Amino acid sequence: MYDLVKPNGEIFASSETPWFLSESMFCWDTEGRRVMDHDRALSQVYTGEGEPEAFVAGWTLPAPVYLPLTKLQFLEHLQSAGGITDAQLVEAKAAPALGALWLKLDYASDVRRDYPTTINGLDALVALGYLTETTRAAVLDGWPT
Numbered sequence: 674m675y676d677l678v679k680p681n682g683e684i685f686a687s688s689e690t691p692w693f694l695s696e697s698m699f700c701w702d703t704e705g706r707r708v709m710d711h712d713r714a715l716s717q718v719y720t721g722e723g724e725p726e727a728f729v730a731g732w733t734l735p736a737p738v739y740l741p742l743t744k745l746q747f748l749e750h751l752q753s754a755g756g757i758t759d760a761q762l763v764e765a766k767a768a769p770a771l772g773a774l775w776l777k778l779d780y781a782s783d784v785r786r787d788y789p790t791t792i793n794g795l796d797a798l799v800a801l802g803y804l805t806e807t808t809r810a811a812v813l814d815g816w817p818t
Contacts, residue, residue, distance in 0.1 A: 740818060750816070777790050795813070
């Protein structure tokens with residue numbers, strides 16, 4: 674016998690009422706965030722026989738929720754994901770073309786991935802050669818969720 678349990682302790686399926694008899698199923702990560710939904714109406718139930726693609730096709734991942742970063746976290750993320758060195762960071766801070774970016778960063782309470790100032794700042798770092806298009810993408814793709 675088994676139970677599928679939500680983080681709050683509520684049982685939403687068990688061997689007595691298997692999940693595939695439910696209308697939908699949700700999966701949570703270890704921190705209690707819902708990470709995957711399954712709508713039975715969108716797919717077949719995978720029984721272990723045949724190809725699982727029909728089963729997998731019914732699962733949808735919700736859009737990621739990107740965490741706001743402190744200014745220090747953003748700079749560290751820029752360095753780790755974007756490959757910018759300490760020397761390059763100091764040089765970029767002194768670059769007149771990036772003056773507005775640093776001024777806005779000084780006044781920001783946090784840095785958000787999809788905020789226009791962040792996107793424009795990353796574009797400026799690419800234009801000045803501190804990032805490449807590939808490392809700019811790595812900064813965005815690696816943004817914490």
